[in-house]
Amino acid sequence: MKNDISNHDVPLPDDxxxxxxxxxxxxxxxxxxxxxxxxxxxLLETVNRKANTVAIASKNSTPWKSLAIGITSxxxxxxxxxxxxxxxxxxxxxxxxxxVHFVVRILEDAPTPATAVTKAAPALVARPSESLIEPTYAQxxxxxxxxxxxxxxxxxxxxxxxxxxxxxxxxxxxxxLISAENVLxxxxxxxxxxxxxxxxxxxxxxxxxxxxxxxxxxxxxxEDPSPSLSATNVVVTQANPLRTVYAKELIFDAVTGNLxxxxxxxxxxxxxxxxxxxxxxxxxxxxxxxxIESIPTNTYASPKRVKPGRN
Amino acid sequence: MxxxxxxxxxxxxxxxxxxxxxxxxxxxxxxxxxxxxARALSSDSTTAAxxxxxxxxxxxxxxxTFDVTRDFATWMRGIIRNxxxxxxxxxxxxxxxxxxxAQIDADIASWQNQRINESNSLFDSLDxxxxxxxxxxxxxxxxxxxxxxxxxxxxxxxDIAPAALRKRLQRARSILKQFLDQRLDSPPSSEQDx
Numbered sequence: 261m262k263n264d265i266s267n268h269d270v271p272l273p274d275d276x277x278x279x280x281x282x283x284x285x286x287x288x289x290x291x292x293x294x295x296x297x298x299x300x301x302x303l304l305e306t307v308n309r310k311a312n313t314v315a316i317a318s319k320n321s322t323p324w325k326s327l328a329i330g331i332t333s334x335x336x337x338x339x340x341x342x343x344x345x346x347x348x349x350x351x352x353x354x355x356x357x358x359x360v361h362f363v364v365r366i367l368e369d370a371p372t373p374a375t376a377v378t379k380a381a382p383a384l385v386a387r388p389s390e391s392l393i394e395p396t397y398a399q400x401x402x403x404x405x406x407x408x409x410x411x412x413x414x415x416x417x418x419x420x421x422x423x424x425x426x427x428x429x430x431x432x433x434x435x436x437l438i439s440a441e442n443v444l445x446x447x448x449x450x451x452x453x454x455x456x457x458x459x460x461x462x463x464x465x466x467x468x469x470x471x472x473x474x475x476x477x478x479x480x481x482x483e484d485p486s487p488s489l490s491a492t493n494v495v496v497t498q499a500n501p502l503r504t505v506y507a508k509e510l511i512f513d514a515v516t517g518n519l520x521x522x523x524x525x526x527x528x529x530x531x532x533x534x535x536x537x538x539x540x541x542x543x544x545x546x547x548x549x550x551x552i553e554s555i556p557t558n559t560y561a562s563p564k565r566v567k568p569g570r571n
Numbered sequence: 572m573x574x575x576x577x578x579x580x581x582x583x584x585x586x587x588x589x590x591x592x593x594x595x596x597x598x599x600x601x602x603x604x605x606x607x608x609a610r611a612l613s614s615d616s617t618t619a620a621x622x623x624x625x626x627x628x629x630x631x632x633x634x635x636t637f638d639v640t641r642d643f644a645t646w647m648r649g650i651i652r653n654x655x656x657x658x659x660x661x662x663x664x665x666x667x668x669x670x671x672x673a674q675i676d677a678d679i680a681s682w683q684n685q686r687i688n689e690s691n692s693l694f695d696s697l698d699x700x701x702x703x704x705x706x707x708x709x710x711x712x713x714x715x716x717x718x719x720x721x722x723x724x725x726x727x728x729x730d731i732a733p734a735a736l737r738k739r740l741q742r743a744r745s746i747l748k749q750f751l752d753q754r755l756d757s758p759p760s761s762e763q764d765x
Binding site: 272273274275276277278279280281282283284285286287288289290291292294295298301302305306307 | 751
């Protein structure tokens, strides 16, 4: 008796199941040690789940308490991050801005790498493998020059040597899966237009347009605020804790791993809904909390008009 | 065939699944071999990934019941087997014979052992095995597994009958299995226990 045990149409004896499974798995990811997407899924539900539990437990606190905790946490996180980054010496030839960059990967219908396997990736997203294109900067144009809008694009944050010295827990792995109606490859960025959907482990972002720099300096330091991922007319949804944000602009800060939203129209959270935002307000959305930064508006008295000919 | 025990007292460092960092490392270390295991049991890639994920979640939730004198990989395979049986019941699939299940378990256990003690993965060895296949067999394997083509398509492409293709694939799997078994029998410093 045999099950229908092959993905293809050639019947398989039961006693060959092991070799068949090994070949199929090898075809999928080659000799790569890790299935990053699966590891992320597992860790999200195991080791990294405890943080979520803390967040749920804090739901009962009053909203102002939550907000205060959020702001304090964000500030503490940024401070710790700042000192952590400062404590890692950078080589002279490696600027800090080179330490964070993005890689765009085409998930489906990728051209065949010379030594890689070519099995088409199944529908499951995020397949970092030899079956994907992993462009170096020199290869980028060739790889993402395609404007095949039906393809999905995986955007990964990669850290350079200095940040790689951080302890394992300090590593952030942010994978975004981007799909859109139109994809345009510019010299320095990939632009997505029309029903853009950006999937992330924490957030789902719908936008009218998005842009991802291909190479180089991506929000690597305070002096260079260039966004690593930006989108316009966005709706950000988060399942746990439940949040929905409507905003005009979104930037993903690769250094902190937060979403920075401006032109916020509304924020719905478990504590309630907020609709009154100043134009200059920035909503910082982290995995666990959110905070609103208001830039104080200073007004100055107009200088006295100087009339010519009078002292 | 008896199940392979992969407890190795000479291992460089015992990873404690009760420690978060060690658990993460154990996930990294074992997930791909366990994927092969789950795939061999369920014959479905999506189900296999779900089984492995669910098994790690169960292991994490019940980590305090884990007996540290036991082997983590063996424990994980046990959880996957239970998850797979649940899946069989739900989907009304038939179960494998005990003998076959033990054989698959032993194969995976051996390769998990290799990965830990010899840094030699199943997939590295498969790389080498594929290179040694005769061209006719390798072409069939590449087209079927790596290019994802169906039988009729490959048969037409190779200008052979579908039955001949099936025979070639079967022969290729058999040769590869022999090659892998040889690799297990003669690693540089084999300490395989069975």
